[in-house]
Amino acid sequence: MVSRVLAIEGSKAFRLVLKGLFTNAGMEVTILENSDALEDCLENTSFDFVCLGLHIPGSLDGLEVCRMLRDRPGYRYTPIVLLTSEAGQATQTEAFSSGFTDIFHRQELDDLDAYLKRHQEMSRSVEGRVLYIEDSVSQQMSMVAFLGHSGLTIDAFDNADEGWKAFQAQDYDIVLTDIVLPGTMSGLHLVHRIRRLEGPKGDTPILAITGYDDPSRRVELLQRGVNDYVSKPVVPQEVLVRVRTLLKNRYLVKQLQEQNQQIEAQSRNQLSFLASISHDVRTPLNGILGIMELIRSAKLDQQQLHWLQIAMQSGEHLVSIIDDVLDLSRAEVGEFVIEQQPVLPLQVLQNVASNLKPQADSKSIKLNVSVSASCPDVVEADGRRFYQVVTNLMSNAVKFTDNGAVDVHLDFIESADASADGMLIGTVVDTGVGIPDVLCDAVFQKFRQVDAVARSKGGSGLGLAIVRTIVESWGGSLGVESEVGKGSRFWFNLPVNVLENDPLMGEAHLETPSFKPEDLKILLVEDNRINQLVAGGLLAKLSLQHDLAEDGQQALDMLAQKDYNLILMDCQMPVMDGYEAAAYIRHSDQSFQHIYIIALTASAMITEERKCYRVGMNDFIAKPVQLDSLVKALNKAHGAIGA
Incomplete structure (x- = not known):
């Protein structure tokens, strides 16, 4: 619906300006040169918007024209704006007391343009189905006519009982109801019934019509579930504005809900994709690393053992990349957890430096590691996460440095904060290619390699994103300073508690079995032939016997024929998967329902781990399976079985 605007302006040049302004706003404009032609104009045309100057030619000035229009029935609620160069307090007071809606400066028409667009938006036809309950026949008829003219569809009733039946049968966009109504149900009772419903119907907007002049009663309406109210005597124009x-x-809330549903669906798809990729990559990796672990027990010369160690390190590096992706996915769904355990900071730095030394030596780079005298020997921290932070920063420094050195330093500052003893402060300084200032923030983004040099060095673009995720989840801070051609300085602060030093704490050791071979009666459930060979080989290294089932159904059949106290269960198998088999075992009335079950799965997502526990499994090992992690799980199982 096109709005019709009336303007009175004596200046020919400004009339052209106003005409262009109103036309561009999509309005149908009539501009008079003076106020003398106003009466004839009003007789022939009804206007939706009026724009006046303060000193206009003719027998009436702007203030007098405004007062005259307000006395006419059709212009009581029409927007009337004043265009003036006089913005004093006296002018404003007189203008508003005369009935002007707003005041705009003649030299600054941008505000008026925005006002016009808002008016046009509020003047458009509004779509929606309204349930209207009003016992006054005259009030109901006038309201139905007015709202219907605005584009709304109205279902009107004179009592809440009939209105409630209609509400149950139809979907309404809004409910407009009087509060005091005849019959067995009041308007407030209707509000109660609607708000007790679940889903979208229970959230339908309600506009109440009330004669209450007590603010506490009106507040009560809002507390009971009314979204808004109008007071009697009812002004249809006010009702329309509030309905709009x-x-x-409601439309905006619906949009947000739909967007949230799309985001949640995308997140679920992303997690599903990551779970699938993780499973598909970990399955062959389990075979590769597992077979190499078995080969390492064979008689090899030093050269062969060296080659094998390089191959195993490469495979473990690939596993670490997969773990980086999974860690990011955990962070995005709020599942990223920082654990606390004794950690030797200097030893972590030395271990990382030892791993990176061959790469640094190949480029003739000096790799220097140091700690300050104030740095404690042992801190309470997340050792694996700390290792990830140091590894990613140091490996990046080595990767992007072709000449010079990489210096890594660790410091400690005591803190007055009761939540931690102090801050562990790490710096990694290199003499590499450097990063442009404008790209320093971008290096911490996922899958972001900031320039051609970075892309040429390879990598997944995840390392620094993981560092940021860990540091921020830990409650620390992270930053970088760099100069192109001269190198970079990365730094991080991590809150930690200081622990007493244990001389044996730093000694590397493998988990030793706490069980005897005859203690564990093992059923291995695995469909992949290579993984069968790997798991069987690892068990054989521990002198453990086992039987093999190739799917969940075969496992159940074997449980019915032989006694086992431990199952190593793959999760994704044909015929019957591990989840279904575990759930069947736990809910069975057979004697085997209490068997200890360890999941051996390439699905390493947190959601998959939780699913394993939810169906009744006791423990979880992600593939590729390492001998040490298997021994730890078997020791735990032996303790539970013995108990």
Whole structure:
């Protein structure tokens, strides 16, 4: 619906300006040169918007024209704006007391343009189905006519009982109801019934019509579930404005809900994709690393053992990349956890430096590691996460440095904060290619390699994103300073508690079995032939016997024929998967329902781990399976079985 605007302006040049302004706003404009032609104009045309100057030619000035229009029935609620160069307090007071809606400066028409667009938006037809309950026949008829003219569809009733039946049968966009109504149900009772419903119907916007002049009673309406109210005597224009606002809010909420549903669906798809990729990559990796672990027990010369160690390190590096992706996915769904355990900071730095030394030596780079005298020997921290932070920063420094050195330093500052004893402060300084200032923030983004040099060095673009995720989840801070061609300085602060030093704490050791071979009666459930060979080989290294089932159904059949106290269960198998088999075992009335079950799965997502526990499994080992992690799980199982 096109708005019709009336303007009175004596200046020919400004009339052209106003005509262009109103036309561009999509309005149908009539501009008079003076106020003398106003009466004839009003007889022939009804206007939706009026724009006046303060000193206009003719028998009436702007203030007098405004007062005259307000006395006419059709212009009581029409927007009337004043265009003036006089913005004093006296002018404003007189203008508003004369009935002007707003005041705009003649030299600054941008504000008026924005006002016009808002007016046009509020003048458009509004779509929606309204349930209207009003016992006054005259009030109901006038409201139905007015709202219907605005584009709304109205279902009107004179009592809440009939209105409630209609509400149950139809979907309404808004409810407009009087509070005091005849019959067995009041308007407030209707509000109670609607708000007790679940889903979208229970959230339908409600606009109440009330004669209450007590603010506490009106507040009570809002507390009971009314979204807004109008007071009697009812002004249809006010009702329409409030209906528009409620419908717009409902539309925006619906949009947000749909967007949230799309985001959640995308997140689920992303996690599903990552779970699939993780499983598909970990399955062959389990075979590769597992067979290499078995080969390492064979008689090899030093050269062969060296080659094998390089191959195993490469495979473990690939596993670490997969773990980086999974860690990021955990962080995005709020599942990233920082654990606390004794950690030797200097030993972590030395271990990382030892791993990176061959790469640094090949480029003739000096790799220097140091700690300050104030740095404690042992801190309470997340050792694996700390290792990830140091590894990613140091490996990046070595990767992007072709000449010079990489210096890594660790310091400690005591803190007055009761949540931690102090801050562990790490710096990694290199003499590499450097990073442009404008790209320093971008290096911490996922899958972001900031320039051609970075892309030429390879990598997944995840390392620094993981560092940021860990540091921020830990409650620390992270930053970088760099100069192109001269190198970079990365730093991080991590809150930690200081622990007493244990001389034996730093000694590397493998988990030793706490069980005897005859203690564990093992059923291995695994469909992949290579993984069968790997798991069987690892068990054989521990002198453990086992039987093999190739799917969940075969496992159940074997449980019915022989006694086992431990199952190593793959999760994704044909015929019957591990989840279904574990759930069947736990809910069976057979004697085997208490068997200890360890999941051996390439699905390493946190959601998959939780699913394993949810169906009744006791422990979880992600593939590729390492001998040490298997021994730890078997020791735990032996303790539980013995108990």
